[in-house]
Amino acid sequence: EPEVTQTPSHQVTQMGQEVILRCVPISNHLYFYWYRQILGQKVEFLVSFYNNEISEKSEIFDDQFSVERPDGSNFTLKIRSTKLEDSAMYFCASGSGSGELFFGEGSRLTVL
Amino acid sequence: KQEVTQIPAALSVPEGENLVLNCSFTDSAIYNLQWFRQDPGKGLTSLLLIQSSQREQTSGRLNASLDKSSGRSTLYIAASQPGDSATYLCAVSERYSTLTFGKGTMLLVSP
Numbered sequence: 448e449p450e451v452t453q454t455p456s457h458q459v460t461q462m463g464q465e466v467i468l469r470c471v472p473i474s475n476h477l478y479f480y481w482y483r484q485i486l487g488q489k490v491e492f493l494v495s496f497y498n499n500e501i502s503e504k505s506e507i508f509d510d511q512f513s514v515e516r517p518d519g520s521n522f523t524l525k526i527r528s529t530k531l532e533d534s535a536m537y538f539c540a541s542g543s544g545s546g547e548l549f550f551g552e553g554s555r556l557t558v559l
Numbered sequence: 560k561q562e563v564t565q566i567p568a569a570l571s572v573p574e575g576e577n578l579v580l581n582c583s584f585t586d587s588a589i590y591n592l593q594w595f596r597q598d599p600g601k602g603l604t605s606l607l608l609i610q611s612s613q614r615e616q617t618s619g620r621l622n623a624s625l626d627k628s629s630g631r632s633t634l635y636i637a638a639s640q641p642g643d644s645a646t647y648l649c650a651v652s653e654r655y656s657t658l659t660f661g662k663g664t665m666l667l668v669s670p
Contacts, residue, residue, distance in 0.1 A: 492659070
């Protein structure tokens with residue numbers, strides 16, 4: 448069964464460093480998303496991406512964050528200068544247009 | 560701003576019981592509602608999607624209902640098994656596919 452894959456599964460970084468989280472969405476999907484879940488809290492929407500541009504973003508998605516679909520298969524989330532409060536599980540999701548979203552296993556980011 | 564609440568926060572049942580998980584949302588103008596399962600430290604597995612025009616969806620031992628006007632959904636799990644132990648998340652979409660999540664119900668089914 449097709450699935451969303453994410454790498455790395457866990458990344459530890461120092462505060463102020465740049466981090467890139469990678470996702471390979473399901474191949475025929477057109478809508479791509481990043482969500483995050485801080486430990487013990489709700490899953491929160493970050494950004495949605497369609498037709499090679501951001502279609503919507505939340506207040507969390509400030510200038511420190513960016514997304515890119517560099518090669519038609521990968522979908523990346525970059526955090527330019529990480530802060531302690533960026534520590535969370537980051538989930539990539541994709542959708543075909545049916546309204547149903549499919550999530551990856553997540554990338555756990557730990558900022559020291 | 561849409562708020563999603565799930566009750567109970569945690570539930571512990573013996574194997575074989577039928578159980579109901581509840582989800583409520585404050586703004587009834589939703590596009591759809593999706594139930595997910597999350598195992599500890601893992602991703603979200605989609606269980607059921609209910610479009611706003613639908614009243615319920617079924618998959619195996621799972622049945623989800625939606626009462627849009629009252630802002631409520633229930634997830635019914637029949638004949639629970641230890642393998643059902645996980646956190647169950649409810650999420651609603653107001654705009655196309657941007658989901659607002661509840662905090663989840665942590666379910667433990669004991670043998």
